[in-house]
Amino acid sequence: MLSEFDLIARYFQQPGLASAGPWSPQLGIGDDCAVMSVPEGRQLAVSMDTLVADVHFPAAAAPELIGYRALAVTVSDLAAMGAEPAWFTLGLTLPEANPEWLSGFVQGLQQIAQKVGISLVGGDTTRGPLTITLQVHGLVRTNNWLSRKYAKPGDDIWVTGTLGDAAAWLSYLQQGLVESPTNENLKALWSRYYQPVPRVAEAQKLVALGCQCAIDISDGVLADLGHILTMSQVGALLDLSSLPASNALQQVLPDPEKRQEVMLTGGDDYELCFTAPPHLAKNIIELLSPSCPITRIGQINQAPGVVSTSGQPITITKGGYQHFS
Ligand SMILES: Nc1ncnc2c1ncn2[C@@H]1O[C@H](COP(=O)(O)OP(=O)(O)OP(=O)(O)O)[C@@H](O)[C@H]1O
Ligand SMILES: Cc1ncc(C[n+]2csc(CCOP(=O)(O)O)c2C)c(N)n1
Numbered sequence: 001m002l003s004e005f006d007l008i009a010r011y012f013q014q015p016g017l018a019s020a021g022p023w024s025p026q027l028g029i030g031d032d033c034a035v036m037s038v039p040e041g042r043q044l045a046v047s048m049d050t051l052v053a054d055v056h057f058p059a060a061a062a063p064e065l066i067g068y069r070a071l072a073v074t075v076s077d078l079a080a081m082g083a084e085p086a087w088f089t090l091g092l093t094l095p096e097a098n099p100e101w102l103s104g105f106v107q108g109l110q111q112i113a114q115k116v117g118i119s120l121v122g123g124d125t126t127r128g129p130l131t132i133t134l135q136v137h138g139l140v141r142t143n144n145w146l147s148r149k150y151a152k153p154g155d156d157i158w159v160t161g162t163l164g165d166a167a168a169w170l171s172y173l174q175q176g177l178v179e180s181p182t183n184e185n186l187k188a189l190w191s192r193y194y195q196p197v198p199r200v201a202e203a204q205k206l207v208a209l210g211c212q213c214a215i216d217i218s219d220g221v222l223a224d225l226g227h228i229l230t231m232s233q234v235g236a237l238l239d240l241s242s243l244p245a246s247n248a249l250q251q252v253l254p255d256p257e258k259r260q261e262v263m264l265t266g267g268d269d270y271e272l273c274f275t276a277p278p279h280l281a282k283n284i285i286e287l288l289s290p291s292c293p294i295t296r297i298g299q300i301n302q303a304p305g306v307v308s309t310s311g312q313p314i315t316i317t318k319g320g321y322q323h324f325s
């Protein structure tokens with residue numbers, strides 16, 4: 001039987017996780033706290049996500065996928081700020097210490113940790129219903145970050161990648177239509193749900209270009225753009241015909257109305273929604289689009305509310321995923 005301390009030493013205190021990125025802690029796993037130095041000219045950006053089995057991910061999913069997805073979606077919040085991932089802590093609540101499950105989970109965690117360059121510096125392990133809490137620490141250059149509150153009237157509204165893929169997969173799964181992908185289109189949607197790509201490099205490019213306003217899309221673009229609008233005290237004109245759909249989504253959801261709804265409100269995209277003055281458009285396209293598709297989906301208005309280019313008001317009926325309603 002694994003003790004809590006054996007479990008930590010065997011699965012978490014290993015170089016593949018603890019030294020997965022370039023920013024080594026002064027003191028990592030093993031003491032009462034971890035100690036990290038923030039380099040001169042940088043500030044710390046901190047965010048936390050709690051992921052509950054069967055609320056945020058299917059409990060029965062492969063542990064590699066659960067580990068990968070959990071850290072990817074949490075790092076997406078660092079991306080939204082234009083921060084460089086540096087360190088993370090892991091609060092893990094497990095119903096049992098199953099070695100097979102744990103080694104799969106750590107494998108998935110390690111894959112994404114190494115991809116984005118973030119090192120595990122500490123955590124807490126407890127027994128109970130499967131819940132994963134990740135706290136991520138990133139570095140920004142002093143006073144140089146993206147925020148939800150800096151959208152200005154006249155700014156273009158952009159999104160990275162495509163929308164609705166992960167939500168379409170989830171809806172297939174929840175309707176019991178599929179358990180695992182059976183063709184290339186479903187495989188593409190499946191991977192958007194389980195292996196989201198936090199847009200870390202793209203956001204840092206946006207900061208370098210002088211962009212100031214972004215959010216990551218966890219709740220659907222309508223709800224998350226809504227946070228930008230509220231915090232910036234502005235409104236938006238949206239060109240619904242421009243919303244970017246992947247080929248897979250177009251094949252799987254050929255009905256344009258259903259597709260539009262899933263793209264606007266589905267959630268789990270982990271793409272960026274950002275705004276920028278039109279004079280930056282050319283530079284943004286040149287710097288980002290060779291490696292990441294970007295699409296202009298509208299413009300920031302002075303007047304509050306969201307309207308479509310055809311003049312229809314667009315109301316947020318669901319307001320994103322609500323845990324208590
Ligand atoms: N329990 C809490 N105590 C303090 N602040 C909180 C708490 N819960 C949320 N917040 C803060 O509220 C803000 C919005 O949190 P939320 O979790 O909705 O973030 P999000 O980025 O919109 O969503 P996601 O977690 O899907 O990325 C963040 O600044 C977050 O730190
Ligand atoms: C199994 C399963 N069922 C439903 C969903 C959908 N979902 C749950 S929470 C959330 C928003 C972000 O959460 P939070 O605001 O807590 O960070 C979304 C889109 C999912 N991902 N997996």
Ligand SMILES: [Mg+2]
Pocket residue numbers: 076077080215216217218
């Ligand atoms: Mg977020």
